[in-house]
Amino acid sequence: MNEMKYVVQLTLKEIMNKRILHMGVIMTLLYLLLYGYAAHYSAKMAIPGSELWFAQQIGYQLLTMGWYISTFLCGALAILTGAGSLSSEVENGTILALASKPISRPAIVGGKFLAYAFVTAIYSAVLVGAIALLTIYFLKLQMDLLNLLSGIGLFMLFPVLLLAVAHLGSARLSTLATGVVTFMLFTLAIIGGFIEQIGAMIQNTSLVNVGVVSSLVLPSDAIYRLAVSVAAGPMGKSSIVSFGPFGAASTPSTVMLIYTLVYILIVMAFAFRFFGKRDF
Amino acid sequence: MLIETCNLSKQYEQNIACHEICLSIKEEQVFGLLGPNGAGKSTLVKMLLGLVYPTSGQARVLGFPAGHQKAKKQTGYLPELFRQYEWLSAAELLQLYARIYEIPASQQKKRIAETLQLVGLQGREKERIKGYSKGMQQRLALAGAILHEPALLFLDEPTSALDPIGRREVRDIISLLKAKGTTIFLNSHLLSEVEMTCTHLGFINHGKMIDSGPVEDFMQQKHEITIAAEEVPSSMLNRWRLEKRFIAQHDQTYTLAVDNKEEIPLLVEALVASGSRIYQVESRQRGLEDVFMELIQD
Numbered sequence: 001m002n003e004m005k006y007v008v009q010l011t012l013k014e015i016m017n018k019r020i021l022h023m024g025v026i027m028t029l030l031y032l033l034l035y036g037y038a039a040h041y042s043a044k045m046a047i048p049g050s051e052l053w054f055a056q057q058i059g060y061q062l063l064t065m066g067w068y069i070s071t072f073l074c075g076a077l078a079i080l081t082g083a084g085s086l087s088s089e090v091e092n093g094t095i096l097a098l099a100s101k102p103i104s105r106p107a108i109v110g111g112k113f114l115a116y117a118f119v120t121a122i123y124s125a126v127l128v129g130a131i132a133l134l135t136i137y138f139l140k141l142q143m144d145l146l147n148l149l150s151g152i153g154l155f156m157l158f159p160v161l162l163l164a165v166a167h168l169g170s171a172r173l174s175t176l177a178t179g180v181v182t183f184m185l186f187t188l189a190i191i192g193g194f195i196e197q198i199g200a201m202i203q204n205t206s207l208v209n210v211g212v213v214s215s216l217v218l219p220s221d222a223i224y225r226l227a228v229s230v231a232a233g234p235m236g237k238s239s240i241v242s243f244g245p246f247g248a249a250s251t252p253s254t255v256m257l258i259y260t261l262v263y264i265l266i267v268m269a270f271a272f273r274f275f276g277k278r279d280f
Numbered sequence: 281m282l283i284e285t286c287n288l289s290k291q292y293e294q295n296i297a298c299h300e301i302c303l304s305i306k307e308e309q310v311f312g313l314l315g316p317n318g319a320g321k322s323t324l325v326k327m328l329l330g331l332v333y334p335t336s337g338q339a340r341v342l343g344f345p346a347g348h349q350k351a352k353k354q355t356g357y358l359p360e361l362f363r364q365y366e367w368l369s370a371a372e373l374l375q376l377y378a379r380i381y382e383i384p385a386s387q388q389k390k391r392i393a394e395t396l397q398l399v400g401l402q403g404r405e406k407e408r409i410k411g412y413s414k415g416m417q418q419r420l421a422l423a424g425a426i427l428h429e430p431a432l433l434f435l436d437e438p439t440s441a442l443d444p445i446g447r448r449e450v451r452d453i454i455s456l457l458k459a460k461g462t463t464i465f466l467n468s469h470l471l472s473e474v475e476m477t478c479t480h481l482g483f484i485n486h487g488k489m490i491d492s493g494p495v496e497d498f499m500q501q502k503h504e505i506t507i508a509a510e511e512v513p514s515s516m517l518n519r520w521r522l523e524k525r526f527i528a529q530h531d532q533t534y535t536l537a538v539d540n541k542e543e544i545p546l547l548v549e550a551l552v553a554s555g556s557r558i559y560q561v562e563s564r565q566r567g568l569e570d571v572f573m574e575l576i577q578d
Contacts, residue, residue, distance in 0.1 A: 003380075006376065006379060006380055010365070010376060013367065013368060014365065019368035042306065046547070055545060092363050093359065093361035093362075093363040094363050094365060095363060096326075096331060096357070096359040096361060096363075097357075097359065097362075097365075097421065099330075099331055100329050100330075100331060100347045100352065100355070100357040100359070101377065101381070102350075102352040102353045102380060102381065103380060104349060129569065190331070208342075217459040232409050277333065278334065279326075279331070279332040280326065280335060
């Protein structure tokens with residue numbers, strides 16, 4: 001257990017020193033500023049003289065859009081940091097210093113994953129939480145706290161899932177190959193998610209099935225839709241809110257949540273196996 | 281035996297890095313492994329550390345299978361590629377290693393200071409490794425390898441980035457560790473370095489261990505003579521070749537290997553008896569370079 005603790009501590013220190021994290025924080029602040037600006041002007045247009053119901057609909061639409069864009073930020077952070085988590089150490093030779101010490105390979109894989117998962121999950125929670133707060137503040141959006149927290153909790157799974165996939169690639173492939181493959185899978189899941197939503201809107205089962213299959217390959221989009229749907233609560237079921245590319249016209253079931261958790265476990269089991277057999 | 285391997289082999293697709301290596305290294309030996317680039321030296325060390333998995337064969341280190349956690353606890357390793365975590369300072373890195381090796385907290389500070397002093401990095405420990413020169417990074421990697429006073433130390437090209445002063449300091453550190461009873465496995469291209477520090481030698485080429493044994497076996501008895509002579513019969517030349525004495529021939533000057541000094545007058549007598557006319561005979565003790573070249577060329 002101590003072995004893993006040292007790897008977690010070392011990796012957290014590494015992450016804090018990564019330029020990509022510093023850049024990410026700056027870009028995130030800019031994004032939140034832009035979102036706040038959009039929420040402020042949306043409120044000016046929506047609230048005066050209009051029905052509260054209409055303002056709520058605008059608020060939810062803005063929230064889902066904000067969360068959807070957050071998937072790109074969180075996804076990019078998870079993929080860019082996770083892709084090199086193990087392979088970059090092998091490529092630059094630092095793994096020789098670490099793996100020759102009394103630290104087992106499972107401790108290296110597990111410790112690095114835990115550290116990256118912690119940082120990306122916290123980042124995601126802060127980001128989507130901030131978006132929700134900005135929307136509540138400017139558009140007087142009424143949200144159930146428990147639903148919101150559950151939605152944020154589900155959203156935290158999103159980067160962890162991508163990170164697990166990047167970790168698996170990193171255990172076996174080069175950093176570049178891992179980044180490319182994971183990003184392609186991520187894109188595939190986004191496209192699949194879009195197709196599924198369009199299918200649900202026009203009530204085309206074939207299109208919905210395409211989305212379901214893409215979610216089985218990488219359930220990242222499904223997790224996002226589930227998080228949005230849970231956070232929105234009853235309002236999320238309304239046709240206006242669920243309508244559109246960012247909504248959840250086709251809401252994934254809780255089985256998808258279980259599938260995602262099992263998916264992460266299986267992917268990590270392969271990561272342990274591949275890294276355990278790798279020559280340095 | 282501290283290190284024992286039996287038919288240890290590693291094959292990368294078509295390339296055989298190590299082939300059926302059998303090796304035994306006892307406590308307190310300083311074993312120098314010599315071989316040209318790509319001979320399989322680093323692969324062998326990595327297999328002993330569990331960093332590379334053998335294709336076949338077995339290896340035991342400190343009584344445990346190679347790569348076992350208990351063996352790693354008593355082992356130090358300075359890799360040929362000595363990159364460290366550049367975002368850390370030397371003090372932070374050694375602090376981390378001290379915790380990994382479970383050095384008692386009360387001793388950590390003292391041990392780190394002593395090790396930094398030994399490798400010549402005292403006063404620079406708070407700087408980030410990123411700003412270190414290659415030589416300083418290699419010194420730090422050495423500090424990381426010896427911090428926990430290992431029973432067995434693997435040094436893979438330990439002076440590759442060092443200037444002559446640094447090389448001498450590393451030799452002194454090896455001597456110090458040797459005196460303390462540390463068993464050292466040294467990979468090096470620098471024959472003079474190996475000659476000065478090792479008690480035992482191994483020669484590896486194309487992944488095969490050609491020869492190994494105490495340094496004296498290779499050095500003391502081996503002599504080389506250069507004979508300038510005319511009318512040397514072809515039967516004599518063929519005999520030298522068969523006996524693997526023949527090192528070189530330039531016109532009528534022959535360079536031959538002899539196992540000991542006593543063989544020299546016998547060889548000259550045989551040459552005179554064959555009717556050859558001898559103009560000059562020069563003898564010298566063979567250096568490690570000569571032994572190395574002979575074994576590798578064979």
